[in-house]
Amino acid sequence: MPLVPQHIKDLRPYKPGKSIEELKRELGLSKIVKLASNENPIGVSPLALQAMHKALTTVNRYPSPDAYELRRALAAKYDVKIENVFTGNGSEGIIAAIMRTFLLDDEEAITSHGSFVTFDVQAQSRGIKVIRTPLKDYRLDLQAMAERITPKTKIIYLANPNNPTGTIFTVSEFQNFIKKVPERVLVILDEAYFEFAHDAPTYPDSMQYRLDNVITLRTFSKAYGLAGVRIGYGFAHEELIANLMKIKLTFEPNTLAQMAAVAAMEDADFLEQTLHNNRIGKQFLYDLFKKVGVQYLESYTNFVTIVFESEKRVNTLFEKLLKEGVIVRPLKSFGLPNCIRVSIGLPEENEFFAQKLKKVL
Numbered sequence: 001m002p003l004v005p006q007h008i009k010d011l012r013p014y015k016p017g018k019s020i021e022e023l024k025r026e027l028g029l030s031k032i033v034k035l036a037s038n039e040n041p042i043g044v045s046p047l048a049l050q051a052m053h054k055a056l057t058t059v060n061r062y063p064s065p066d067a068y069e070l071r072r073a074l075a076a077k078y079d080v081k082i083e084n085v086f087t088g089n090g091s092e093g094i095i096a097a098i099m100r101t102f103l104l105d106d107e108e109a110i111t112s113h114g115s116f117v118t119f120d121v122q123a124q125s126r127g128i129k130v131i132r133t134p135l136k137d138y139r140l141d142l143q144a145m146a147e148r149i150t151p152k153t154k155i156i157y158l159a160n161p162n163n164p165t166g167t168i169f170t171v172s173e174f175q176n177f178i179k180k181v182p183e184r185v186l187v188i189l190d191e192a193y194f195e196f197a198h199d200a201p202t203y204p205d206s207m208q209y210r211l212d213n214v215i216t217l218r219t220f221s222k223a224y225g226l227a228g229v230r231i232g233y234g235f236a237h238e239e240l241i242a243n244l245m246k247i248k249l250t251f252e253p254n255t256l257a258q259m260a261a262v263a264a265m266e267d268a269d270f271l272e273q274t275l276h277n278n279r280i281g282k283q284f285l286y287d288l289f290k291k292v293g294v295q296y297l298e299s300y301t302n303f304v305t306i307v308f309e310s311e312k313r314v315n316t317l318f319e320k321l322l323k324e325g326v327i328v329r330p331l332k333s334f335g336l337p338n339c340i341r342v343s344i345g346l347p348e349e350n351e352f353f354a355q356k357l358k359k360v361l
């Protein structure tokens with residue numbers, strides 16, 4: 001028997017975008033604008049900062065193992081019981097816990113091409129079969145996904161809005177889909193960009209459905225600006241949560257993350273600033289892309305994906321933008337080699353990107 005199992009040897013890991021420091025070193029640039037990882041460009045909520053400062057003096061102690069205060073606050077905000085709430089090391093950490101808790105070796109998962117790669121990596125790390133349906137007009141094809149359900153299907157992963165396309169599936173598409181999903185199949189509804197999408201009239205907020213086989217995932221990494229402390233949360237039937245609680249790392253999430261999240265939830269001003277910046281930034285990018293004749297996908301998130309005629313064109317533009325000090329995300333590793341994802345930045349960052357894009361085009 002080999003030391004490393006074959007399915008791990010074969011696994012291609014998710015590669016995050018280059019860091020600002022890395023690029024400064026490599027290219028000897030002084031100004032770099034990073035629009036590559038869908039982070040919050042505003043910064044960190046002042047209330048969350050304060051809470052983390054306060055919590056620093058307690059880190060000689062282990063965190064609350066059941067993240068009691070945070071789960072209580074989330075339960076109150078979303079009008080569910082604490083037993084319906086789960087928290088983890090980012091939604092990514094929760095996806096990992098779901099994989100460990102519910103999957104058997106001969107079961108299958110369904111996801112889409114052109115969707116969030118972390119899910120694939122986690123599923124493959126369990127050595128199970130992962131089925132991927134094609135996107136349809138850059139949107140998840142829920143009908144095709146439902147058609148691929150077999151007696152072995154255990155998990156279906158839906159990111160809504162989807163990363164990296166920024167698109168959504170609608171209320172009626174979801175309602176048609178869920179009718180076709182047997183109750184023995186767990187649906188992960190990853191709503192990492194919920195705050196940016198929930199005002200859209202056709203967006204299905206999964207919390208309105210309260211289905212026993214659906215787990216909703218959300219995160220403090222995006223709208224709440226806490227990507228670096230790793231804190232995500234999920235809602236589901238209490239039986240699912242009770243079993244997840246048995247399997248999660250005992251002291252996940254960490255103390256700073258728990259405290260920061262409780263405070264960030266109370267910082268309505270920060271959230272409003274974030275959403276405002278995103279609205280105007282998105283419109284700025286739409287206008288720019290129209291002006292320079294670049295095709296873009298309508299986005300329900302904090303990024304906009306642009307479409308080119310070929311992978312070659314994408315690579316050239318990406319390299320040229322890098323040399324100009326702008327980091328964006330080419331989407332080959334997400335299965336969309338002719339696309340680039342641009343995170344929405346601060347107005348001056350968007351302006352810098354616009355100047356450089358015009359130059360390199």
Ligand SMILES: Cc1ncc(COP(=O)(O)O)c(C=O)c1O
Pocket residue numbers: 037038089090091092093116159161162163190192218219220221227230231232
């Ligand atoms: C669809 C989706 N889900 C989950 C995540 C990860 O979020 P977290 O930072 O909470 O792990 C991301 C981050 O980019 C995402 O795009």
